[in-house]
Structure formats: C-alpha cells, structure tokens
Amino acid sequence: MECGLLCQQASCMSMVYEATGRICHLHNRIITNTSDCSWRPNTSYYTVVSGVANGYDCDIITDSCLKKLPSAMSWSDGSVQCAAEGAVLLHIDSVSKQQAVQHYMIERGYSTVWLGINDIAKEGDWRTEHGSDSPGYFNFSPGQPDDFTNQDCAILKIYYGYQWEDVWCWSTNTVVCEIAKAL
Structure with a gap:
C-alpha cells in the first residue's frame, strides 16, 4: 500500500518492495527482471513503516x-x-x-x-x-x-x-x- 502511494507521488514506472529491509525501490523505467539487481543503480529508496507513507497515516x-x-x-x-x-x-x-x-x-x-x-x-x-x-x-x-x-x-x-x-x-x-x- 505505502509503496503504491510513494510510486504514485513520484510518478514512477515500477517499484520493487524488499520485505526484509521494508524498503520500496521506485524506478523511472519498467522492471521485469529483479533477480540480477541491475535495476538498483537508478532507484529511489524509501523505508516503509507500517500504515505510514511519507508521514501519511493511512489507518x-x-x-x-x-x-x-x-x-x-x-x-x-x-x-x-x-x-x-x-x-x-x-x-x-x-x-x-x-x-x-x-x-x-x-x-x-x-x-x-x-x-x-x-x-x-x-x-x-x-x-x-x-x-x-x-x-x-x-x-x-x-x-x-x-x-x-x-x-x-x-x-x-x-x-x-x-x-x-x-x-x-x-x-x-x-x-x-x-x-x-x-x-
């Protein structure tokens, strides 16, 4: 949910969520293969806190x-x-x-x-x-x-x-x- 809000606000083309670090990776191009990590160099990173996106309370x-x-x-x-x-x-x-x-x-x-x-x-x-x-x-x-x-x-x-x-x-x-x- 929060990654979607962040992506919408940033007008990103795709996003990847890493559950272990609770991090959204927003990208300016469509990502189809996340296994090789080639998408990381041009990515915006956001830490996700449950229920909150960029300080917004969604609960x-x-x-x-x-x-x-x-x-x-x-x-x-x-x-x-x-x-x-x-x-x-x-x-x-x-x-x-x-x-x-x-x-x-x-x-x-x-x-x-x-x-x-x-x-x-x-x-x-x-x-x-x-x-x-x-x-x-x-x-x-x-x-x-x-x-x-x-x-x-x-x-x-x-x-x-x-x-x-x-x-x-x-x-x-x-x-x-x-x-x-x-x-």
Whole structure:
C-alpha cells in the first residue's frame, strides 16, 4: 500500500518492495527482471513503516491518508503545501469521516484544523478547495458561518464541539493534508 502511494507521488514506472529491509525501490523505467539487481543503480529508496507513507497515516480514514504539516499556516499556504505533495487540505464529506477526524484530533491534541472548503468566490456558496464542487456535507456550529468581517475559510474546532467555523483565511491554523489511498 505505502509503496503504491510513494510510486504514485513520484510518478514512477515500477517499484520493487524488499520485505526484509521494508524498503520500496521506485524506478523511472519498467522492471521485469529483479533477480540480477541491475535495476538498483537508478532507484529511489524509501523505508516503509507500517500504515505510514511519507508521514501519511493511512489507518484513520477508509479511502485516504492524513498528514499534519509541521507548522501552522494560513489556509492558502496550507493548500499550496498539500498540493506540492499531491494532496489537498482535509475534506470532510460524511458523518463517519467527521467522527474519524474528531478521534484523530483528540488522539493528537489538535484544537483546530483547516478544512478544504471556502466561500471566497461568492459569500455563502461554500466550495471545495479548488472551487469546483459543493462539499455536499456541512457541520457548521450554530450561528456559523457568520462571515464576520470577511471570514471565508473553514476550520474544525474543538471548542465548538468539533463543529465547523468560518475564519479569516490569513489566520494560522493546523494543516492536515489528505491524499487518496492507492488501490
């Protein structure tokens, strides 16, 4: 699983997994014969830790993996950082995912987390990170979103009982990137 995610992120042509060393070897050409080890010279090596690929935790949500970035940042900076890894800001699209993320936040002590939705283009018209889709699922706290002085980005906040709040996009909050699991 983790090797597949790594290969997808690196746009590799093939991969070899060495179980004894728990190492993924990603290659820029298709490998058909691994017995002679001629494929090793131009290989990228990655150590695989169970359940984690490049810092992503794949055991929280069924169809995706999560990774907290090391420092808090604005919504747009978080979006750019996640995109650089082939990921998006955390997107909650169901009650079950909301509950899984709440548990994730509790376990790790996160009080706020950016969500990959905003109403920057049109007030009250909440869209996913790239503006193309309506989120379909909302869990705003009562009285939210209130657009208090142009608050256009959303966070999941412990103080609202893990409900959502609209906040200024330039404020700094915890960034959790989400990437789809490789099939």
